[in-house]
Amino acid sequence: xxxxxxxxxxxxxxxxxxxxxxxxxxxxxxxxxxxxxxxxxxxxxxxxxxxxxxxxxxxxxxxxxxxxxxxxxxxxxxxxxxxxxxxxxxxxxxxxxxxxxxxxxxxxxxxxxxxxxxxxxxxxxxxxxxxxxxxxxxxxxxxxxxxxxxxxxxxxxxxxxxxxxxxxxxxxxxxxxxxxxxxxxxxxxxxxxxxxxxxxxxxxxxxxxxxxxxxxxxxxxxxxxxxxxxxxxxxxxxxxxxxxxxxxxxxxxxxxxxxxxxxxxxxxxxxxxxxxxxxxxxxxxxxxxxxxxxxxxxxxxxxxxxxxxxxxxxxxxxxxxxxxxxxxxxxxxxxxxxxxxxxxxxxxxxxxxxxxxxxxxxxxxxxxxxxxxxxxxxxxxxxxxx
Amino acid sequence: xxxxxxxxxxxxxxxxxxxxxxxxxxxxxxxxxxxxxxxxxxxxxxxxxxxxxxxxxxxxxxxxxxxxxxxxxxxxxxxxxxxxxxxxxxxxxxxxxxxxxxxxxxxxxxxxxxxxxxxxxxxxxxxxxxxxxxxxxxxx
Ligand SMILES: [Zn+2]
Numbered sequence: 001x002x003x004x005x006x007x008x009x010x011x012x013x014x015x016x017x018x019x020x021x022x023x024x025x026x027x028x029x030x031x032x033x034x035x036x037x038x039x040x041x042x043x044x045x046x047x048x049x050x051x052x053x054x055x056x057x058x059x060x061x062x063x064x065x066x067x068x069x070x071x072x073x074x075x076x077x078x079x080x081x082x083x084x085x086x087x088x089x090x091x092x093x094x095x096x097x098x099x100x101x102x103x104x105x106x107x108x109x110x111x112x113x114x115x116x117x118x119x120x121x122x123x124x125x126x127x128x129x130x131x132x133x134x135x136x137x138x139x140x141x142x143x144x145x146x147x148x149x150x151x152x153x154x155x156x157x158x159x160x161x162x163x164x165x166x167x168x169x170x171x172x173x174x175x176x177x178x179x180x181x182x183x184x185x186x187x188x189x190x191x192x193x194x195x196x197x198x199x200x201x202x203x204x205x206x207x208x209x210x211x212x213x214x215x216x217x218x219x220x221x222x223x224x225x226x227x228x229x230x231x232x233x234x235x236x237x238x239x240x241x242x243x244x245x246x247x248x249x250x251x252x253x254x255x256x257x258x259x260x261x262x263x264x265x266x267x268x269x270x271x272x273x274x275x276x277x278x279x280x281x282x283x284x285x286x287x288x289x290x291x292x293x294x295x296x297x298x299x300x301x302x303x304x305x306x307x308x309x310x311x312x313x314x315x316x317x318x319x320x321x322x323x324x325x326x327x328x329x330x331x332x333x334x335x336x337x338x339x340x341x342x343x344x345x346x347x348x349x350x351x352x353x354x355x356x357x358x359x360x361x362x363x364x365x366x367x368x369x370x371x372x373x374x375x376x377x378x379x380x381x382x383x384x385x386x
Numbered sequence: 387x388x389x390x391x392x393x394x395x396x397x398x399x400x401x402x403x404x405x406x407x408x409x410x411x412x413x414x415x416x417x418x419x420x421x422x423x424x425x426x427x428x429x430x431x432x433x434x435x436x437x438x439x440x441x442x443x444x445x446x447x448x449x450x451x452x453x454x455x456x457x458x459x460x461x462x463x464x465x466x467x468x469x470x471x472x473x474x475x476x477x478x479x480x481x482x483x484x485x486x487x488x489x490x491x492x493x494x495x496x497x498x499x500x501x502x503x504x505x506x507x508x509x510x511x512x513x514x515x516x517x518x519x520x521x522x523x524x525x526x
Contacts, residue, residue, distance in 0.1 A: 126466030135401050136432045139517060140477050140491050141462065141469030149460035150479060157458070157502045202461035202474075202497070249479050250432065250487040255458050 001099040005227035005234030006384070008037025009346040011217035014334030015184040016115045020214070022057045023069035026111040029216035029339075030070050033107070037220045038230060041070065044220070045103040047077040048093050050086035050110035052337035055127055057113060066111060076103075083131060083373030084287065086110055087217065088341030088380030092240050094221045104226045109218035112338035124212055131374040133248035145201040145209050147249070147375040148288035152203050154255035155290060159305035163203055167194035168311045169289035170207040173325050175317075177332025179358045184213050184334030208289040213334030217342035219349070233353045235367075239272025239383030241265060245376035256305075258291075258372060260379035261298035265370070269300075272366075272383040276300030279322060279383075280364040281351045283344035285372035286329040295370055296324070299381070318361055326351075326359045341371035341380060352386040398468045400517060405435035408447060416510045418452055418520050420486070421445040431486040452508030453525065454482035461497040472514070478522050480506050492522045 010032025012025050020028070026049075034041065047070075049063030059065050063079025082089035087110025094106035114124060125143050132142040155161045171191055177183040189207060197206035227234040243263030246252055252259070269275060276299060284299065286292035293307035301322045302310045310316060316324040327333050327347040330340060348367035350356045367384040403410045409432075412419045420431035425442035431450050436443045459478035462469075469475070478492040478500075488508060492500060507525040512518045 122467040146460045154458040199463045249489045
């Protein structure tokens, strides 16, 4: 296998982007990544388009539609689906494509348009709920906040995690979101505001939940030879892990952990030959505040059950033991499902290049992305090095 | 011109019953059935037509007693479109004494009275939307 680097990244602002279609968002992210890498469209040899659900775009094979709009036909393209981890899965496949020697330059692009005029939150929640088991769970009206609330109650019961600790994750991520011009929400919140917000699915309140966002993000990957020729700041992908967990809750052993994360992390650390303590900056999947606390533990940033304490001691702020989601996370930056993993990569690349501005983690050398599909059905962990 | 604005189908989904038809017929009669692999003895609840432990598809139907304890739960306040009229409702996960776990509504108890580890029993109920479901109720 050849070494592979990220040589260009691009992303749209995340938010309710009523004036942009799926393809237009993809184009915007693609253009920024080409300029970032100093490449032209003709240089892209292979494309992986990540889109979570056809239902959002009402277009079957939406990847093909994006490919056409980018002007990249008749080059190779596959649409990748791994729920909310789709674009991390696309990066994994682009890595394999380049590492194997099949191509020298590959694009992994994620995009999602979840909001459409006339589509209500209750409708979007119902559609998202079909990510739970369709035979045995769906007729109980499950929701994604509900799945994570079920994990939260179990975590609180087992480890004494508190609602205040959950809210502290939201406060941190909004604090950093306020520094990110591409974030869906760019304002700080207080602990009191979070704890007084409306109940969504007990014990998760409004500020425990990420928003429903639109957006696109992408990464251009190149082989070592090409990367060294075209880039002064290649960011190497040194570890990749992919784990899975059951769709149905009744087939899980433990509800205070994401088994797929534990597996993906183990693979990625081993491949990169690093330990959790070596990571300087991480983007983890905080679709809900409890998800970030479970990620701290499942990724080995602290012992199992001590995630609540880690945020309470502010160890995941810049200056703490391990800065996490200093781009605002899914919570404040937004979560356009198909684009989320590539947007994590965008942030880690900027951090490792030292281009993250106000939210720069000083001297970051090793970065990690952790991207969860649904409630753990797919989990990608990638490790990056400058 | 009619504009649909990419709207969603928001009906309650009840999937086709295929090989597990008997489960749904028995459920209507008030019985909750699982499957047990004739070859290796693994008990499946909810039932499966195939055993992924030994790859056999030769299964016995067995009735589930349904006693157990609640492991975790949530109270759904913001509900999917088709369920907004019954919210708030409780979805719980229980550990059955017989081995398997089950996800279902927890009914006949106020949400604020629910406790992790409380004793529950799985029973059938014809619900207000006309669908017969197994649900968890407090016991003892
Ligand atoms: Zn068997």
